[in-house]
Amino acid sequence: MDFLEIKGPQKLHGKVAISGAKNAALPLLTLALLSRRPIKIDNVPNVADVRTLLQLLENLGAVQSFTENSATVDTNSVNSTCANYDIVRKMRASILTLGPLLTRFGHCEVSLPGGCAIGQRPIDLHLKALEIMGANIDIRQGYVIATAPNGLKGANIVFDKITVTGSENIIMAAALAHGTTVISNAAKEPEVVQLCEILNKSGVEIKGIGSAEIEIKGSGGRLLDIADFSVIADRIEAGTYLCAGAITNSEITLANVIPEHLKSLISKLNSMGFEISKTQNSITIKPCKKILSADIETLEYPGFPTDMQAQFMALCTQADGASVIDERLFENRFMHVSELSRMGANIKLTSHTATVYGPTKLTGADVMATDLRASSALVLAALVAEGTTRIHRIYHLDRGYENLEGKLSSLGAKIKRLSE
Ligand code: EPZ
Numbered sequence: 001m002d003f004l005e006i007k008g009p010q011k012l013h014g015k016v017a018i019s020g021a022k023n024a025a026l027p028l029l030t031l032a033l034l035s036r037r038p039i040k041i042d043n044v045p046n047v048a049d050v051r052t053l054l055q056l057l058e059n060l061g062a063v064q065s066f067t068e069n070s071a072t073v074d075t076n077s078v079n080s081t082c083a084n085y086d087i088v089r090k091m092r093a094s095i096l097t098l099g100p101l102l103t104r105f106g107h108c109e110v111s112l113p114g115g116c117a118i119g120q121r122p123i124d125l126h127l128k129a130l131e132i133m134g135a136n137i138d139i140r141q142g143y144v145i146a147t148a149p150n151g152l153k154g155a156n157i158v159f160d161k162i163t164v165t166g167s168e169n170i171i172m173a174a175a176l177a178h179g180t181t182v183i184s185n186a187a188k189e190p191e192v193v194q195l196c197e198i199l200n201k202s203g204v205e206i207k208g209i210g211s212a213e214i215e216i217k218g219s220g221g222r223l224l225d226i227a228d229f230s231v232i233a234d235r236i237e238a239g240t241y242l243c244a245g246a247i248t249n250s251e252i253t254l255a256n257v258i259p260e261h262l263k264s265l266i267s268k269l270n271s272m273g274f275e276i277s278k279t280q281n282s283i284t285i286k287p288c289k290k291i292l293s294a295d296i297e298t299l300e301y302p303g304f305p306t307d308m309q310a311q312f313m314a315l316c317t318q319a320d321g322a323s324v325i326d327e328r329l330f331e332n333r334f335m336h337v338s339e340l341s342r343m344g345a346n347i348k349l350t351s352h353t354a355t356v357y358g359p360t361k362l363t364g365a366d367v368m369a370t371d372l373r374a375s376s377a378l379v380l381a382a383l384v385a386e387g388t389t390r391i392h393r394i395y396h397l398d399r400g401y402e403n404l405e406g407k408l409s410s411l412g413a414k415i416k417r418l419s420e
Pocket of ligand 1: 023026093120123125163164165330373400
């Protein structure tokens with residue numbers, strides 16, 4: 001099993017190129033199921049979750065290739081609509097095949113994704129919406145058995161809660177449905193916006209892109225002509241590197257980013273004393289004399305992203321004073337607290353609030369990654385901790401960060417990937 005060894009404290013310097021967004025690439029790859037011809041997608045991050053989804057599509061009979069961050073998927077040879085447990089359990093976003101498979105083939109069996117470290121992660125809102133669109137949904141032996149023999153029909157969907165993959169599933173289901181679907185309380189994440197933009201360019205008339213109310217005129221079962229496109233930059237990877245610059249109080253520049261997508265994080269870093277300059281596709285963070293504490297409440301986009309909560313908590317260990325972190329989206333997204341505390345952090349927990357008292361001197365330790373973003377928080381803490389940190393179970397990291405040790409090394413970090 002691989003682990004990362006990081007020696008600190010270590011200042012960073014230079015420039016790092018941000019990869020394509022994992023959480024945009026995943027729904028965009030399942031879009032291939034709606035396409036008449038093979039689709040070609042560039043700037044696809046070479047991360048485990050993407051490789052897992054490509055494997056799932058291949059298991060369904062699709063032909064896929066993935067080299068140099070460019071993926072092509074041809075679903076004309078799909079001969080199965082069963083997404084089985086052994087793949088879905090590895091990557092819950094496999095649930096994104098549900099809407100496309102059902103709307104194209106009229107039936108599918110997709111394993112229930114099950115929970116994960118950060119929470120129960122139900123999909124009840126996905127299923128309820130598909131039933132309103134005319135699907136018959138059964139749950140049997142851990143599988144969603146969905147049928148819509150005459151295809152799905154456009155409907156008015158109101159999501160009780162804002163759900164990113166729920167919105168994406170229904171947008172894709174609606175794209176081939178008969179009639180118009182209106183989704184209210186839809187997610188506004190940039191990844192959802194790019195999915196809508198690609199569909200719109202492929203002849204599916206969509207109104208309200210980027211708003212909470214999206215109207216989709218279905219093609220009535222006609223497959224789409226989807227032109228080649230490139231995945232947007234990963235705003236969470238970018239935010240993680242911004243926090244790496246902040247926690248080591250260094251000057252670094254991020255290239256190939258979309259600053260607009262990081263407004264809530266940049267505003268927080270400004271309030272902590274960091275000077276941040278931007279161009280159209282780059283962000284530079286500069287050191288500050290004293291890192292001030294700051295409070296956050298995680299919210300759906302454009303609020304402070306839950307996927308940046310753990311990384312921000314690591315930074316708050318170096319801030320002067322008490323920082324209150326309120327996790328509003330997931331019921332168990334504080335798994336990183338115990339590991340940060342073992343490195344010397346002073347954090348008090350209640351049910352969904354963590355109060356971080358700083359600045360505290362962190363010291364290197366053997367720590368264990370528990371989920372994707374928690375593991376990146378441990379990397380950030382290790383960069384500023386005195387001594388050597390070894391981070392174990394980094395398969396969590398490999399799910400969502402492309403070449404993390406290579407990128408951090410190029411910024412001057414003392415980081416090595418070793419095997420136990
Ligand atoms: C997406 O997950 C992201 N994953 C997550 O990123 C991210 O943390 C999350 O959105 C929130 O931004 C991908 O895009 C692949 P939700 P998703 O449905 O869609 C509740 C990462 O680190 N809910 O928006 O699964 C749910 O329990 C990952 O890259 C229901 O109750 O999240 C949660 O409390 C981690 N019923 C809230 O909604 C449902 O049917 C938001 O979940 C669906 C969701």
